[in-house]
Amino acid sequence: MPHDLTVIVLAAGGGTRMKSKTMKVLHEVGGRSMIGHVLNAAMATEPARVVAVVGVQREQVGAHIQGIVPDVVLAVQEEQLGTGHAVRVAMAAVAQTSGTVVVATGDTPLLTGDSLRDFVAEHRASQAAVSILSGVVDDPFGLGRVLRNEEGDVLAIVEEKDASDAQREIREINSGILAFDAAFLTEALPRIGNDNAKGEYYLTDAIGLARVDGLTVGAHPIDDVMQTEGVNDRAQLARIGAELNRRIVTAWMRAGVSVMDPATTWVDADVVLGQDVTLLPGTQLLGATVVGEDAVIGPDTTLKDCEVGAGARVVRTHGELAVVGDQADVGPFSYLRPGTRLGVRGKIGAFVETKNADIGDGAKVPHLSYVGDAEIGEGTNIGAGTIFANYDGVAKHRTRIGRHAKTGSNTTFVAPVEVGDGAGTGAGTVVRRDVAPGALAVSAGPQREIEGWATRRRPGTDQATAAERALAESPPADDPATDD
Ligand code: UD1
Ligand code: MG
DSSP states (O other): OOOOEEEEEEEOSOOGGGOOSSOGGGOEETTEEHHHHHHHHHHTTOOSEEEEEEBTBHHHHHHHHHHHSTTOEEEEOSSOOOHHHHHHHHHHHHOOOSSEEEEEETTOTTOOHHHHHHHHHHHHHHTOSEEEEEEEOSOOTTSOEEEEOTTOOEEEEEOGGGOOHHHHTOOEEEEEEEEEEHHHHHHHGGGOOOOSTTOOOOTTHHHHHHHHTTOOEEEEEOSSGGGGOOOOSHHHHHHHHHHHHHHHHHHHHHTTOEESOGGGOEEOTTOEEOTTOEEOTTEEEETTOEEOTTOEEOSSEEEESOEEOTTOEEOSEEEESOEEOTTOEEOSSEEEOTTOEEOTTOEEEETEEEEEEEEOTTOEEEESOEEEEEEEOTTOBOOTTOEEEOBOSSOBOOEEEOTTOEEOTTOEEESSEEEOTTOEEOTTOEEOSOBOTTOEEOOSOOOOOOTTHHHHHSTTSHHHHHHHHHHHHSOOTTOGGGOO
């Protein structure tokens, strides 16, 4: 069967109630723009073409849509004269006269591809000129009401502002998603006028016109009515965002992921989780993050566009564009910046910041360090408090440390510098020159002591008093001045 289906997504209106510099449909929930979710659902129907009607901020909105559906047809509606006018602009851009046309709006992020596909199938099976995806809601305020006769046949949609008091009692509403026979739509659009309470061309008038023509009209109530809820302001965005998250987290639990506290666990729509992953409270997995099986993430961890290997453990960590190997151990209090790669069974420990750092299999950076623009070979251990000084004030340079090296606490590697396999550094070393394999680098000189310094230079202070008391109680044994 030819699948001549066009999906029109309306996105020309400004969304003024968002009170935002950003167009409403570009606001994000679940890691995607609202219109991104709708386009995703639209693509699931395998349409022959997608038309997006843009108007306000058309450059930004158009470019964003093209980023998601590269072959989208963009139709520009100069003035927002109503949904009927918007669809007329869209149809002029494609001149389609057969098959099916579905109209959706760009602000319903909970809409799924399954629901849209089912609706298109129902519309086609009914051979209706126009079908409404309707819904029964508790509070229909502001929405178009579906009018039916005693037999239950759909007669028309009446908008809130044009409805009588009796019609306002109707709780079956138009979701805003409609399916049309293309030939009927083409000939109906020019007949739609704007003689109504809002002075707009209402697409919904097409239903009444189909009835006048004696054509079949249908309304299919969706069970899960939240899927068609349009977002108008930021409070609604947060509520729908929380609902989307609840749905995503529930789906992952059903797929074999343990989530200790679903209410404080946030998982974006494009995240992928393996079987037996455990998510602890306060975890946010964002963007295109992928977590391998048996990994444990959290508590209090945010990972954006990260890849975590199977069986890894990531505790109280903030990470972006980082890769954590299988069985590796990260945190608590680690900051993984873009370009971090930690090998299999590697460790990045407490108060460690990493960036463009390739840390090999089994290598460890356990405590209080900054690792930037570095390669650390397998099995190497980096001492506590180590700094990879990668920036000379003008340019960034790399540090390369070989395999199975053991570097001392508080080492500073001044890049560019290389340390060979099996080499080491003493505590407090400032490494400015390459270190040969197996060598130990030490840069600090012998320790010097200036005796009596506190008493001479800080007389009368707590420091001097403490020193004097200690010296009086037990004078240094090898000091000849205190011998009898
Ligand atoms: C519309 C429906 C109403 C339905 C409701 C569901 C009409 C006349 N009414 O009402 O029956 O219950 O949606 O949310 O269709 N748009 C354009 N160009 C325009 C006008 C609107 O692109 O000229 C876009 C808007 O950006 C928005 C969508 O179409 O995404 C709906 O328009 P809006 O004005 O919000 O219609 P509603 O009054 O909500
Ligand atoms: Mg609206």
